[in-house]
Amino acid sequence: MNLILLHEKDEIGQGRVRLQGRRLKHVLTVHRATIGDELRVGKINGLIGTGKVIGLDEQELVMDIQLDRQPPEPLPITLLLALPRPKMLKRILQSVSSLGVKKIFLINSYRVDKSFWGSPLLQPETLNEHLILGLEQACDTVLPDIHLRPRFKPFVEDDLAEICNGTRGYVAHPNVEMTCPCGVNQPVTLAIGPEGGFIPYEVEMLQAHGLTPVSLGERILRVETAVPVILSRLTP
Amino acid sequence: MNLILLHEKDEIGQGRVRLQGRRLKHVLTVHRATIGDELRVGKINGLIGTGKVIGLDEQELVMDIQLDRQPPEPLPITLLLALPRPKMLKRILQSVSSLGVKKIFLINSYRVDKSFWGSPLLQPETLNEHLILGLEQACDTVLPDIHLRPRFKPFVEDDLAEICNGTRGYVAHPNVEMTCPCGVNQPVTLAIGPEGGFIPYEVEMLQAHGLTPVSLGERILRVETAVPVILSRLTP
Numbered sequence: 294m295n296l297i298l299l300h301e302k303d304e305i306g307q308g309r310v311r312l313q314g315r316r317l318k319h320v321l322t323v324h325r326a327t328i329g330d331e332l333r334v335g336k337i338n339g340l341i342g343t344g345k346v347i348g349l350d351e352q353e354l355v356m357d358i359q360l361d362r363q364p365p366e367p368l369p370i371t372l373l374l375a376l377p378r379p380k381m382l383k384r385i386l387q388s389v390s391s392l393g394v395k396k397i398f399l400i401n402s403y404r405v406d407k408s409f410w411g412s413p414l415l416q417p418e419t420l421n422e423h424l425i426l427g428l429e430q431a432c433d434t435v436l437p438d439i440h441l442r443p444r445f446k447p448f449v450e451d452d453l454a455e456i457c458n459g460t461r462g463y464v465a466h467p468n469v470e471m472t473c474p475c476g477v478n479q480p481v482t483l484a485i486g487p488e489g490g491f492i493p494y495e496v497e498m499l500q501a502h503g504l505t506p507v508s509l510g511e512r513i514l515r516v517e518t519a520v521p522v523i524l525s526r527l528t529p
Numbered sequence: 530m531n532l533i534l535l536h537e538k539d540e541i542g543q544g545r546v547r548l549q550g551r552r553l554k555h556v557l558t559v560h561r562a563t564i565g566d567e568l569r570v571g572k573i574n575g576l577i578g579t580g581k582v583i584g585l586d587e588q589e590l591v592m593d594i595q596l597d598r599q600p601p602e603p604l605p606i607t608l609l610l611a612l613p614r615p616k617m618l619k620r621i622l623q624s625v626s627s628l629g630v631k632k633i634f635l636i637n638s639y640r641v642d643k644s645f646w647g648s649p650l651l652q653p654e655t656l657n658e659h660l661i662l663g664l665e666q667a668c669d670t671v672l673p674d675i676h677l678r679p680r681f682k683p684f685v686e687d688d689l690a691e692i693c694n695g696t697r698g699y700v701a702h703p704n705v706e707m708t709c710p711c712g713v714n715q716p717v718t719l720a721i722g723p724e725g726g727f728i729p730y731e732v733e734m735l736q737a738h739g740l741t742p743v744s745l746g747e748r749i750l751r752v753e754t755a756v757p758v759i760l761s762r763l764t765p
Binding site: 524 | 531601602620623624627628629666667668669711712746747748749750751753754757758759760761762764
């Protein structure tokens with residue numbers, strides 16, 4: 294937790310906040326802060342600054358906060374991710390959130406195990422918990438938007454054109470001719486398939502609706518490795 | 530398992546191999562191959578090709594193999610990785626192996642929990658298992674070398690100069706002036722610290738022995754995210 298993220302409900306007036314639960318426990322056991330210490334804090338979707346520890350015990354952490362810095366620049370890449378298995382999704386959400394991705398669509402594919410759509414991880418609060426872990430890691434405050442699109446064809450036919458509008462669109466797919474470009478200086482829409490990839494029909498549909506297939510060379514990567522690799526490659 | 534890796538002990542003469550155990554189980558349950566099918570195979574540290582299924586049952590898989598293709602190009606980056614916690618190390622080993630890293634040193638740092646050095650994961654056969662998973666994922670055959678260096682100062686003083694020789698040396702570290710370069714067209718030696726980073730003394734020592742500190746910008750990434758991000762960024 295390189296940054297303690299604050300919510301409106303933490304505020305107790307006059308620039309003072311009170312925290313309990315997970316964040317209190319972290320400050321007690323990992324930071325091992327004491328009265329007078331200054332911790333890095335940020336308001337969710339707001340500014341970053343410092344929190345001076347006024348009170349700290351097993352029950353609560355009270356800080357006086359001063360917020361004066363902008364969060365880091367977002368990464369202008371909209372991620373369309375074929376829904377991975379839950380354990381991997383948790384890690385990917387933290388990872389892409391820490392990298393600055395602000396717009397995520399979890400989409401379907403033939404090779405997505407249908408049971409994944411029933412995972413309790415997909416509850417909005419639970420998805421947000423993992424995105425927040427990424428923000429706390431990277432010292433960011435701006436919570437990504439995340440949308441579930443369990444039906445591939447309607448998503449591509451009805452939503453994709455608007456999402457792609459004003460962006461360069463790519464679908465990462467093994468063994469296609471064009472290599473993923475480096476350092477794209479424009480907003481990007483990027484689709485990444487499931488383990489085993491999108492099926493040909495899906496690649497064709499995505500391509501017909503604005504996404505250029507690109508590969509990462511000969512090596513076939515697990516989704517969890519491919520995501521940061523491609524995001525890094527696209528980053529100027 | 531995008532590639533079935535074969536060892537000398539699998540050979541039963543005349544271009545024929547017999548497999549049992551984990552790989553047999555995978556072919557039965559995931560590939561669901563049948564007699565006559567052709568599977569992608571490769572010999573460890575050797576060529577890639579196809580294996581024609583001659584016999585397949587609960588006891589064994591027998592294939593006639595033809596190996597005729599070179600494995601993919603390696604990634605000319607020597608990775609010096611401060612030892613992560615075991616669960617994360619497993620995933621990082623698979624990940625870097627799939628990306629083509631061939632030389633890995635697991636090194637110490639002040640912030641490495643000393644208990645990690647006692648992990649059974651660090652047995653050579655166990656480390657290799659995870660590297661092999663990465664090769665099978667990426668359709669590669671060349672097993673990376675991996676070395677343990679539990680003492681930081683002797684490693685830097687005695688080993689680092691020789692490792693760096695003929696390479697561009699970098700140590701990834703948050704909040705330093707120079708940003709990690711893109712697409713370096715030379716062999717690289719890359720050090721990545723533990724969660725929380727190398728301590729200043731360690732960064733100074735590494736710098737004094739040939740590694741230039743570089744950052745990835747404002748965002749502080751988990752080691753597991755940073756590794757593929759930096760490897761990708763350095764890749765031409």
